[in-house]
Amino acid sequence: MAEERQWPVLAQCLPHNARCYRWCSKMLQNAPLASFCEQLFCLCSFNVCSSLNEMLLDCLGVVSVRRTKLAVIDRDSCSCMSFNPETRRLSMGMENGTISEFILSEDYNKMTPAQTYQAHQGRVTVVLFVLEMEWVLSTGQDKNLTWHCSESGTRLGLYRTTAWVSGLQFDVETRHAFVGDYSGQVTILKLELDSCSLVTTFKGHTGNVTALCWDPVQRVLFSGSSDHSIIMWDIGGRKGTAIELQGHNEKVQGLCYAPHTRQLISCSSDGGIVIWNMDVTRQETPEWLDSDSCQKCEQPFFWNFKQMWDSKKIGLRQHHCRKCGQAVCGKCSAKRSTIPLMGFEFEVRVCDSCHESITDEDRAPTATFHDSKHSIVYMHYEPTTGWLLTSGADKVVKLWDMTPVVS
Template identity: 80%
Template sequence: MVLSQNLFYLKITTKMIPSRTYQAHQSRLTMVLFVLEMEWMLSTGQDKLFTWHCSETGERLGNYRTTACASCLQFDVETRHVFVGDYSGQVTILKLEQDNCSLITTFKGHTAGVTTLCWDPVQRLLFSGSSDHSIIMWDIGGRKGTALELQGHNDKIQSISYAHHSRQLISCSADGSIVVWNMDVERQETPEWLDSDSCQKCDQPFFWNFKQMWDSKKIGLRQHHCRKCGKAVCGKCSSKRSTIPLMGFEFEVRVCDSCYDTITDDQRAPTASFHDSKHNIIHVNFDPTRVWLLTSGTDKVLKLWDMTPVVS
């Protein structure tokens, strides 16, 4: 990536006057979105309400109460679906009509709040970033419920952008890293973690399995999980670490010894490139036309990046 410019101050010399005001919420707003095609104003607030207004008349068209305070919004004009991410880690899909709203579905894959959403209307993919440092790709268009996890950051995800023409995902984090993911590869879903009272490799009891500890006269072991197969294993049977890029693990993670032997060097080849922005990123905006990325950080500096060397 090439750093094009450093921008510091923008001075506005003309006075702006609001053309309309909307009383949308009873507490602080958390997100707003203007849908030009529908002449709608979408908003969420700390009162756990999602509302939408007519931008021309100011009339409130409806609202929906979410289970937790909403943090981010995305809207699909074709289907009139709105995607709402909240601080519990849940994503809610609503269907908006002119004067009513219906719940389509909810899904949860994050262990912390959703911080950002990105919707690709072409391939009908929804990407969610979270404070748990992970990104999840939800295959909405495939209607198979596929969810792919990406692990490549050490702090909360601040923004994600998708370049559908090259099938590359750009993610920015509070750790200062900018990661460009190649999504044009056949990725694998991460397995669900299995439950067991003993190691599924050596059958040694875990520390809460008092009966087996008593019967075998052995001290219980701590439970871990293999990131490749999902089995519950002890530390002795999962002494190895490996990257599994096709499963989204660009950093080394715990795997059981038998799975470690099956991972080839080709399968460890990275599917993402990592770049240091030299500041803790707070806000991001991506221009897909010129392939420019604008970042702002805690250092009070704006940086404009030319992404053409890494985004095809």
């Protein structure tokens, strides 16, 4: 595994009490940082959204915020947000299933109600505002994907999912919606003005999908899961290529992509942040082969009663080589190795012959590992400045300068 590296925290917010935050860094006197905070206004998905809003406004020096301006947020807990800096439109999904939209003033000191959508019968899990289409896409715990017209407020369409959705991305050019759910499935839907059609489904995760990231340039979709893995789906290649990335010890909580450097940023609930170099030729992980006996020494596995009886030998437990996918016994796969080009940044089981074929060059890491020192629940990357915002379960918000590692 690559050596863990550190980079400086530009600023961080520490909890003062349950309803109020204070900013603890003199870096906020810097004008570019304040400008960046404006762009990040209301991007964090907290249940105490009003407290976070007040904290961000305070860091901008806007101290005249009245609680009445945020009273509409306090009546119902917010479950998700989408902010468009171009139009300053803030779309907030609520626990009661509604979506409330506001227009923020230029000084970010006033929120004018714009629209309310009766979108779902349960908690809103994801909300997206698509400026090019004037659509508001949302998913909820009622297992419905809906899209509304942001101008009229009317519902345009609805699609029933098999499980409640935890990730949603949209491609404007093709009108494809990428939907990740709690069954571990990723569904691609073609959305029309008043209807939708199923394009295809992907099933590669053993746990629920926790994060999605779409790159419209390379036309690849990244999905993170509670099974600790990330899968890169090559949508544009139309070959069904799926590259697996294994670099986290806990569930993946967020994914961001830096298109100018072709680097993927991922974070997990254990505080780990991994920077993946995607500008390399990666290999697909092989499918695991089925066999009744070890494909190296031909010893029977424990369910192969006939061969055990004929050879008078006790059956062995089955394993799989992560490089070739062959079914092998423990004796023939006793060694471990990293295989970074196949996404395995940690050591994994390989058979003896594959272990001998892996060179030191093949073991060169393609990712760097960093510790954020808090359990991350949300992240946002701003590629123009190279800054990363992370918020944690410890009610701490940290702002990182990523330029030393994302370049």
